[in-house]
Amino acid sequence: MNKLSIIKIGGNIIDNPTELAQFLTDFSKIEGNKILVHGGGKSATKMAQSIGLVPQMIDGRRITDAPMLDVVVMIYAGEINKNVVAQLQAHNTNAIGFSGADGNLIQSTKRNHPTIDYGFVGDVQKVNTPLLETLLNSGITPVFCAITHDGQGQLLNTNADTIASELAIATSEVFDVTLTYCFEKAGVLTDVEDENSVIQQINSALYSKLKEEGAIHSGMIPKLDNCFNSLSKGVQKIRIGHHRMLQNTNAICTTIEL
Amino acid sequence: MNKLSIIKIGGNIIDNPTELAQFLTDFSKIEGNKILVHGGGKSATKMAQSIGLVPQMIDGRRITDAPMLDVVVMIYAGEINKNVVAQLQAHNTNAIGFSGADGNLIQSTKRNHPTIDYGFVGDVQKVNTPLLETLLNSGITPVFCAITHDGQGQLLNTNADTIASELAIATSEVFDVTLTYCFEKAGVLTDVEDENSVIQQINSALYSKLKEEGAIHSGMIPKLDNCFNSLSKGVQKIRIGHHRMLQNTNAICTTIEL
Numbered sequence: 001m002n003k004l005s006i007i008k009i010g011g012n013i014i015d016n017p018t019e020l021a022q023f024l025t026d027f028s029k030i031e032g033n034k035i036l037v038h039g040g041g042k043s044a045t046k047m048a049q050s051i052g053l054v055p056q057m058i059d060g061r062r063i064t065d066a067p068m069l070d071v072v073v074m075i076y077a078g079e080i081n082k083n084v085v086a087q088l089q090a091h092n093t094n095a096i097g098f099s100g101a102d103g104n105l106i107q108s109t110k111r112n113h114p115t116i117d118y119g120f121v122g123d124v125q126k127v128n129t130p131l132l133e134t135l136l137n138s139g140i141t142p143v144f145c146a147i148t149h150d151g152q153g154q155l156l157n158t159n160a161d162t163i164a165s166e167l168a169i170a171t172s173e174v175f176d177v178t179l180t181y182c183f184e185k186a187g188v189l190t191d192v193e194d195e196n197s198v199i200q201q202i203n204s205a206l207y208s209k210l211k212e213e214g215a216i217h218s219g220m221i222p223k224l225d226n227c228f229n230s231l232s233k234g235v236q237k238i239r240i241g242h243h244r245m246l247q248n249t250n251a252i253c254t255t256i257e258l
Numbered sequence: 259m260n261k262l263s264i265i266k267i268g269g270n271i272i273d274n275p276t277e278l279a280q281f282l283t284d285f286s287k288i289e290g291n292k293i294l295v296h297g298g299g300k301s302a303t304k305m306a307q308s309i310g311l312v313p314q315m316i317d318g319r320r321i322t323d324a325p326m327l328d329v330v331v332m333i334y335a336g337e338i339n340k341n342v343v344a345q346l347q348a349h350n351t352n353a354i355g356f357s358g359a360d361g362n363l364i365q366s367t368k369r370n371h372p373t374i375d376y377g378f379v380g381d382v383q384k385v386n387t388p389l390l391e392t393l394l395n396s397g398i399t400p401v402f403c404a405i406t407h408d409g410q411g412q413l414l415n416t417n418a419d420t421i422a423s424e425l426a427i428a429t430s431e432v433f434d435v436t437l438t439y440c441f442e443k444a445g446v447l448t449d450v451e452d453e454n455s456v457i458q459q460i461n462s463a464l465y466s467k468l469k470e471e472g473a474i475h476s477g478m479i480p481k482l483d484n485c486f487n488s489l490s491k492g493v494q495k496i497r498i499g500h501h502r503m504l505q506n507t508n509a510i511c512t513t514i515e516l
Contacts, residue, residue, distance in 0.1 A: 047309075050308075050309050050310075051305075051308050051309060052308075070337055073336050073337050073340050073341070074332035074333060074336035074337045075332060075336065076336070077335070077336045077339075077340045078331050078332035078333065078334070078335045078336020078337065078339075078340075079328055079331050079332045079336065081335075081336075082331050082335045082336075082357050082359055082360075082405065082413055083331070083413065085357070085359045085360055085407075086359040086407040086411050086412065086413050087411045089359055089362050089407060089409060089411070090409065090410045090411035094361060094362060095359075095360070095361075096354075096356070096360040096361045097357070097359075097360050098354070099340050099343070099355070101340055101343045101344040101347055101353075101355075102340075102343055102353070102354040102355050103352060103353075103354045103398060104347050104352060131396075134396055138389075138392055140361060147340065149343075149344040149347060151347060151348065152348050153344050153345045153347070153348035154344065155340055155341065155344050
């Protein structure tokens with residue numbers, strides 16, 4: 001099978017133009033098939049505030065009411081996505097920016113939670129793998145923002161980590177997929193204050209042990225749960241670390257396997 | 259050659275959700291290859307005002323400074339484009355939304371005017387016809403917003419009528435292209451107050467005569483100049499009229515030929 005690299009970047013890169021430019025330079029040098037998934041960063045919150053919306057959060061998740069959905073669509077699918085695509089084009093990477101509505105690439109359903117109304121938040125149902133394959137085989141580099149649709153005309157705000165993992169799972173049917181999550185740390189740390197405490201290899205047994213000991217906790221748990229779920233569904237390899245690992249293949253990061 | 263319909267809609271449809279829904283229903287019923295180009299409407303101006311920007315105009319054209327470019331990218335490529343795509347998907351039209359940066363589909367150069375600094379405004383240089391052909395042959399319906407790029411990382415605000423005509427000219431090398439401009443009137447009128455004064459057929463001789471007589475003036479002149487330019491460069495047929503002509507093929511509109 002042909003190789004496919006899926007890279008997810010978050011707000012720490014999106015919010016910093018210098019880091020973003022460096023990342024996009026490095027990303028454009030990755031050979032072969034590749035997909036970029038980007039999160040949102042702070043500009044949606046800033047825009048919401050500047051037009052008088054009050055962002056609402058429950059359990060660290062944004063509640064997406066209709067005006068906030070408009071804002072995230074503008075910022076994620078408009079401003080961020082198109083600027084990233086234009087910069088990749090300048091590096092001769094033939095990028096196309098997508099929401100899940102485009103080409104029906106990622107269809108989701110509005111979250112139906114028994115007690116919390118998350119608003120216009122979508123849980124991924126289906127990836128249009130044949131179209132993605134056609135695009136990749138035509139030399140296109142898809143760039144996904146974290147917006148999907150329900151197939152009935154409604155756009156939905158969707159977690160970018162989840163989009164990356166769902167794309168990885170779906171494309172692993174036809175590609176040998178490496179999924180890389182870039183974030184602000186060098187990898188999964190046993191001591192969040194110490195960048196030298198990177199766990200370089202983690203499997204499900206070690207993960208259970210570290211969770212029990214409390215060495216892995218809070219925000220890292222849903223991220224790693226997502227990773228093990230993706231590996232169990234066919235993704236070949238997952239890496240978590242700072243985006244400098246794209247530039248320097250010897251840079252330390254966390255590699256996750258079953 | 260296969261047929262291709264290129265339809266351009268402006269602010270009067272974009273700003274009215276009921277009209278837009280009706281238009282998209284009718285557009286989705288057009289058989290065969292089709293491309294939609296949409297303008298911006300009032301929401302970019304409203305957004306600019308709500309974040310404290312003062313829109314600047316010279317000769318009826320928006321001056322696009324950097325903060326205004328951010329706004330038009332957000333609104334045109336984000337909010338409008340993705341909502342249109344999601345609605346077309348609901349009609350089983352497999353739409354993908356594009357700026358000119360996506361797939362390097364429309365490259366432009368920043369306008370260099372001897373006396374007026376238009377800001378981040380792009381004049382179209384080149385359409386990526388082979389990629390458009392690949393997309394159309396894969397059953398995709400491209401939906402273009404009026405944003406292009408310069409190939410060096412800069413997004414540029416571009417006139418939507420011009421985008422429609424440049425796409426029509428470029429694709430007329432490989433398709434039999436009909437270009438349709440939908441606007442608020444039934445067609446080109448000899449009396450702007452009288453919807454019954456539609457000129458149903460216009461050629462270059464009649465156009466010259468009507469311009470001399472003053473029956474065609476102001477905003478209609480650049481639109482028609484654009485049309486005759488497109489026809490001279492290979493576009494088969496151009497229509498101007500109200501979008502109800504998509505629904506009712508007997509509806510009166512203006513058909514333009516050389």
